Amino acid sequence: MELTPTLWLLGSAVAVAIFAGWRGARPPNLIRGPRLMPWRLLMVTAAALALVMLVHTVNLLGVHTGR
DSSP states (O other): OOHHHHHHHHHHHHHHHHHHHHHHHSOOOTTTOSOOSOHHHHHHHHHHHHHHHHHHHHHHTTOOOOO
16 A cells, blocks of 8 residues: 555544544443444544554654664
């Protein structure tokens, strides 16, 4: 994958992680019922994807990170 799509995915994953972290940190509203979206799981998944995209970006810029 080239640099531009990698940066787009990195930015999107960071934005989703921030939004899901904000939504997951809100107190539950007992009148509206239980939450139907697993915000914490979405936050962790997006953060893991952002980490992978960050390492891929660094590799594309010429830094050798593995064996």
